[in-house]
Amino acid sequence: MAESLLFGVAESFIEKLASVAVEKASLTLGVYDNLQEIKNTVSLIKAVLLDAEQTQWQNHELREWLKQIKRVFYDAEDVIDDFECEALRKHIINTSGSIRRKVKRFFSNSNPLVYRLKMVHQIKHIKERFDKVAADRLKFGLQINDSDNRVVKRRELTHSYVNDSDVIGRKHDKQKIINQLLLDSGDSNSLSVIPIVGIGGLGKTTLSKAVFNDKSLDETFSLKMWVCVSDDFGLKNLLLKILNAASVSGSATGPNPIHQANYTNHDLNQLQNHLRNEIAGKKFLLVLDDVWNQDRVKWVELKNLIQVGAEGSKVLVTTRSHSIAKMMGTNTSYILELKGLSPEDSLSVFIKWAFKEGEEKNYPELMKIGKEIVQKCGGLPLALRTSGSSLFLKVDVEEWKFIRDSEIWNLPQKEDDILPAIKLSYDQLPSYLKRCFTCFSLFQKDFTFTNMDVRMLWEVLGVLLPPNRGKTLEGTSIQLLQELWSRSFLQDFVDFGGGICTFKLHDLVHDLAVYVARDEFQLIEFHNENILENVLHLSFIKNDLLGVTPVPTGLRTMLFPEEANDKAFLKTLASRCKFLRLLQLADSKYESLPRSIGKLKHLRYLNLKNSKELKSLPNSLCKLQNLHTLDLDGCIELQTLPNGIGNLISLRQLVITTKQYTLPEKEIAKLTSLERFDVTYCDNLETLLFEGIQLSNLKSLYIHSCGNLKSMPLHVIPNLEWLFITNCHKLKLSFHNDNQIPKFKLKLLTLRSLPQLVSIPKWLQECADTLQTLAIVDCENIDELPEWLSTLICLNKLVIVNCPKLLSLPDDIDCLPKLEDLSIYDCPELCRRYQAGVGRDWHKISHIKQVKFHCL
Template structure:
């Protein structure tokens, strides 16, 4: 669609002109962004004016104050939940309460907005008590009291300083002695880029303002790829290659992380270059000393695991590099493509590192898992199982290495089969390093992007999704920050999506037209699923026997195995479900006459409701208008011939999809009452 292409170009241009504050705030707990949404609603003018002077206002104020206290310990809780099941359970209980607070506020806000005109003309008809479930609010206050008490028992602490990086072994320039498979061409290409002083640029980025000629002396090569793909291993091999040994006067390796301290990094650089301890402690003195050490030198530096996507930080870090001579090189490894865009040098060449072939991945696995095992029947069997395990690694050498190392001393066929047949993400983290590797990428996402990423666990593995489709769902679920003046929610969603692509959380599928289709790597999907926990449920079949947790808020599925019935466990335990989303829906027998009314009457908190491809669904009940929280309604591919007028009562509805509803010929008379409707898809239909 032309408007989408235009919008994308506008966003790209805007991002080049300014560094949006959206990306300068990193880290933070998943629940932090959710609480911000709740606080935003509590501070909204019509809520404040509605509650002012009322008794119920004191209860809401208590809720707010308790949530503020809880918010302070969320960062500590998010880190500790990985190893402490009690903390994880505490977070789940808290999240469940926050969902209920959000639902209650949404209900009050919606009722206030829709009854505003009524209250002006008939003030006596406006009854706040009927709009607020006071007993439920009191129950929430009591539950928050219990949650706060547990913070003491769990010894949760407020983290005021900069985030400590999750426990991770710092990579060094030393090789581990294992051969590198499948990277010969990548290594050859990078060495070629490092040895040339000029040539055709793969990418050239000129920042705001004119650079002096000093910026032409140093050029940068960036290895960019998803976590676990082997960027550091490749950089290490290049760093130690004999072809580069006599090319540069100075050579050094530096490991950077998200919470890097420019003074500490500069001091480390001096110590690496001089091979002596540095006693200086002032940044200016340190930079002058490093500049002196690099003067008239041709140097080669590796900056490993770089997350700096702020131009000013890059400039501050690299000022001393300008004293080097022409031909000096910096090799950067990063998961974030945006890092290369803000490097303050004229010449930046980007090498995207892809996944290994299955055979090369197998060789990585075999090097770590079969070092001492002699040939024989047992080894033949283990190799067969091992090759199936490697398929799960999906081309990521880090996954192959981690699993291979874990199985290195396990020679029993039973042990290998257990790995093959189980979810590897349930393994203890001290045995399988791939989870920490991916968690680091997730950990440093801004909190609002964490929610968006976890939401994608509703998609099945290898599902190809479109950017705009996902953004509309994010918008309906209130996962997008309210935009600044002059920017739309859709533009915010595009920025979120593009950032997740640039950091390898999403990847182009390669099979879609014009690059519009995206997928999540299986390992990323597993990470999202583990983070979603009880609140997200993905079922292949929904039926009488389908189990669902009482905390579940988001549900996706591909088929019904039984006629829709009010005896479904989904309706009994999942009454607070917000998302009812068929994906790759398979047409199965179900009671079409009662299906819609049963689902709508039982799931009254829905924000996303899709009956897409329910071929036998030919009508919606009038009760659809009672879903006051609903933002997204998808009836595409159904047999619906008319829409009930009650659809026009859906004050919050943002998206109405009627694609391929070939029997639909008209819209309800009161469609103009949908004041928040942003997207109406009626192509192809025969609407007059």
């Protein structure tokens, strides 16, 4: 339930109250003391929220109390956000407005005195509501817990036995693990650790059981021990479990001499002595199943105690966390990242649980439906077992169709089924990651996410807390994504270097996101779906679903479907939903937007990408001083940008396609918060970023398909980190004066389809201690790489694609100390010259960790 996210909401709200902008506005309005009292009250509420979230299911009244708190929090956020909106609007008027405009404002509804009275009244009302819910907390007897360090109940303990018929589709994985167990590590002083990592329900434990019981290991390992670790990695508890496992295992020479001994009352020193005596000199295999511990100190302490076995002893670990797998593994460790089953093996698992042996042949119609159910399970054995078991001995076609058409979360679930298995990973997430994860529920399955889009989504929806000192929002968002990937929530994670990555969600993980976010986030896919009364974030899949039912006025997020063209619905939305933070109209068929769009003063994100029929934007759009992102990419019919775009002083991402011949220089100069600037399909532009503009916060510049663009004075963007220039046939990348090249901080540079480019520009040398990724693609006239390329001491990845005139790499390419990834595609001479093992210059690049060639 979304109530489980309230702790994170409370943290975010307290952060907002403590911000400089809110504090300054509250002093101006005379409500500073009121906000401090609210902050103190919220802290009292927050202190019991974790206990309330855990115990709410036993108390209906407590659940209702949490719902009240949620409503108060969101109403309070709207009021506080209004402070910031007014402060930004006041700044624009004071710096840009005429005297006539200022006089007009004094006699309007936005008069400062009128506004102050209104805000004082609203703050007092919010304070009263917080006071009431804070007082109500006392009747529930809740425990105080002000930090999110809860111990989450893990799954039931496992055992080592497995029926061979239960292990389907893992023959190859099993053999890989056995080979690693039998492999001589070559280091007699190191205990070899082999982790198996993957999402819950993937079959890590079943695979480990199959390995553990394989007879081919009996001669190698005189002692085999199975320990289910689960949530208790305390040293005493683990020593007891390992000792008991060793006692049960015994040895080939007879029963264990201390078999049946009772270790429970022994102290830690006695236990470690017993264990070391028990395993000393023996070649053992220890399985540590279901490890959640992330404390390296605890692991090293245990490892040191068991590192007394004979040379060749091994530890097999199963975990859901990549970071735990890396922590426990040695430098030479093999890590098996377990994948889903193949479609054929998935069907076999499903049949095993849905039918008695051989009976599936009697039900061809059920088998046809069963194959569709199998596809939904995404190769997860536990999901296949859950859905198959729910249909066992059922032969009614309608029942099978119901399972096929239902989300797996709506199926009856036992404690060891797929819902508890996957949700367990979610339950143990810290509150800040839970809030981030729920945002994925707004997108369709198999959607490809980028970290830049995710970062903006998280920031707009208020789930991205302010970064620590020295960190950027981008860096913080990537760190959060890496943590979600480490916990197996993300898949197909591709890191392009330079702080750019893409990823997807497994279908069942997406279903989990929808399930846990269902009270606040809603993805509308069918005509018979009702929009929830208090939903805050709404996404439509199909165009004909718009306007079916009215949307709640408190809506904060609205994602339109492709080809949306319902003008009346859009106009109503802009007029009624005044608290919208995010509005996505990508791939729409609107020719213009209503003027009322300018009333959405809370709007942070407006996406009109690929709205190919959009011809104009209302000037009222420039009243949106809170806007962080404006995406006009691919709006090929847009005549001009709206007048006054420089008033969007909070803008951080601006992506434009326009038919203009010049961009408004003075207006763009005002966008001092701009961090990302994309210019695409602007065929009439000849120059970009005029002299006199200084966009010191700009980090990313992307220029694509600007056919007449000739010049780009890069010196006006000194702090640029990512530069992408593609398909600009007239563009030259040289400075007018190469003797006055500024210092750059580029981390990633991509040059693509630039026929004017014959060599790498000299100014790239100024990025020697920052550039991490360099990609040169489809540059048909480039014929050499400079010798000074070896000065790029931070270069980690070099990609060269379809550069036919490029005949060689620099002779001293082996002097690039951090180059680990070299990719050469469709460069015939380079492929011949540097081909692995056979090219005459292969020895110059053979030291590089990853080299990839592909030539037509």
